Amino acid sequence: MTCPQPADLEAIQGLVYTSWNDHRYAGFLFATMGSDARASRAWLGDLRRDISPVTHRGHQLRGRLQVALTPSGLRALGVPDDVIGMMPAEALGGMASRRQSLGDTDPTGWQLGGRHSRLDVLVMVYACDPESRARRLAEQRAALCAAGAAVLPDELGWPLGPREHFGFADGLSQPYLPGLHAAPRRGQDTVAAGEILLGYPNAYDQLPMSPVWADFDLGRNGTYLVFRKLSQDVAGLWGWIAGHARRLAGGDPIAAAELTELLGAKLMGRWRSGAPITLTPDRDDPAYATIDRVNAFKYLAHDPDGLRCPISAHVRRANPRDARGGSAASSETVVNRHRILRRGRSFGPPLPYDAAVAGRDDGNPRGLYFISLQSSIARGFEFIQQSWLANPGFAGLHLEPDPIIGNPSGPRHLSIPAQPIRLRLSDVPTVVTNLGGDYFFLPSLPALARIAAGP
């Protein structure tokens, strides 16, 4: 089978096909299991019955639960080492071990995971109101504690809104994963099911490596989940943009305000509404932000030199579409071998645009719980982060890491192609910082049952 069948959809955790956007309140619990594997398995056996598969869709008052485990979590639950050892090297090493490749800060100071705190379990709660979220989190915390686990403080998402904290519409170009919906949307790329889910042929028409326990394939219908708690300095970003806009506008406040919007869109590759700058280069036009038009563009065809959307723009780097070298078709084939599903949520209150542009921070922590799903973390999340975003030499650029994600080492320029000559800004600030996270395995429901059954 090249893609999930109805029976598989009963087995796959719902998060693979939905962000649970009809549940606006998300909460995340991280725990380290205790030493009593039997008690831990009993906890998992109970929890498993509450995990929503793909087929349980729609709004549920009690909320939705999903669960992911790290290799150390699997070990604590009694999965043998030689089974866990069939997972890819980066999943086994964990996010902190990949610090150099990801350009992260020193993991000793992370709020989640890192050098000194082992993360075993991630319980994700999606609820329709803050009360039921609090209730469910408390229940889950109590159940974990009863099984002997140590649980970190609740990580609470901000109620889901249309924009991420920098003010841009987000999550617009997710690839289409076959199996549930009949067809992709206009401009939406289709990925092989095996790019996201284990147990299916991937973009190379190969079955990804999978942990097999005796005769049971633990990997099948599961995926790997990357969780990162990213802090966003919203005033830092917009204050910096507005400063350059004022300088370039030469004292005209209206021109400066327009230029701030334009430079922000050049940095991101989309206007704040989500309208692609490739299609509407001069002004934000929400008519291009509709579900049918928001992805209906290419770079090589519409904008090979980046005169509309700079080569360095965040969305162009994160998904270079037809412009990653060679012909359009070969570029798209290659690019579609590095696609992920994003399931992130924001945390902390938004900062009003006026305050951000004035560079006035209110001191509240805010950012993004970045969550991605892929069958290979190395070829999915890590590749995009490292080879496209943080890479200062991406696509012929020189000393130019992604202006949003950045790269802590070395000088950071940003060039914006223009006629007759480009504009280059040379003091790009660091506006996103990783506060911690880890690499998890998001098992299927039968795999959870198998793990709970024990050796």
Place this chain on the structure above:
Amino acid sequence: MRDATQALTVLAALDPSPGKRALLEQRLAAIAADLDGNPLFRPAQLPDTHFMRFVIIDDPRRELPSLLAWETNHDGRTAAYLAAVARAAPAIGVVFECCADYPAAGIADLDGWIAWMQARAYPAGAFYIAYRGVPRREILNDRRVHEAIREIVDHDDRARVCRLPRGELQRRICEQLKARHPELELSPTGDDEARWVIGKIVAALLAIAALPIVVLLALPWYAMLRYKETTEFSTFYARPAPIDPAVRDAEDRATQNQLTHVVDIKPGRFRLATLWLVLQAIDVVARVYAVRGDLGGITTIHFARWVILRDRRRGVRRRHRLVFFSNYDGSWESYLGEFIDRAAYGLTAVWSNTVGFPPTEHLVCAGARHEEQFKQWTREHQIATQVFWTGAAGSTVQNIRDDLWIRRNLDRGLGDDEVVRWLGKL
């Protein structure tokens, strides 16, 4: 050919006497820890060198002696280069003196030293250069030219500059450059177009001359190949191959990275001969076709070489090895991905002749397209590089090619379209 960059690979057996190996490891670690400031040997003193590395090659089966490999990519002829190295960087002796049979007088006896080095120099089976024919001093000069132009443009009054006609804008930049940077070489030099055209004609003639032999041998060779492909062993990885922490730590560090890979060639003359032929073909491609930074769609390799390491022992079953040295841009994952996505035919043709490679069909098919298996196989045979030095840190292949193009077209009276392109590359 004039000024072409050469591949020198010196492979010297380590001195087996006690303590020598530890001393070598200690010295290489000290050099690597501070390439530009260590008291032993500073690679930056090497003349006309683009990239170099030191690697200790051990035999995992402990049948063959351990070797010290010095991989260097240098301008000019090898003998002249070694003489220049002895003059400019005699401290390199602290590394080689840990090898067996090192001359007692060391570098002081220049001819003896050069002869010792050359006796241990192995030819590259295939050698690829992203900027063939371009000496290092030109690369550094052109990088400074581009840097200086960026400075000028960044500090110009943008509103005023944008009103100038494009040709005028380029002229202004050139004038400022000449006025501010008299030390830079700005005179236009052409590309070696004629050289590549002649090379292509020669290659085509050789191919035609070889045709009768090829036709004669093709069928029996192919039958033998298919038989081997169905019977030879491939490693299957159900779990990730273990990675040497030293390999992992040295990876994904900077713009430029390195890979050293050593694997046994499949036993028997058939595979050795096939491999030799494939490498010859790749070498021809690299010499006359892929001369401008694009090797079959891969644009991130600065220098790469394959070296066949013949086993000269007698009375035992010989184990010839294939050593691969690559100097590339970006991460390991992206490099391997480019390999598979863009050059799977070529590298399958090479490595299918080595032990454990994923199953192959018709020499060039399947093989590396077993993406995950190929990556694990590469991991299994990749070894740690003790010292890696680059002479153009921070520049990607494409950066270097852009620098060259910008300087070469600085003062050439470009047409309107070309001026647009020139300004666009700044």
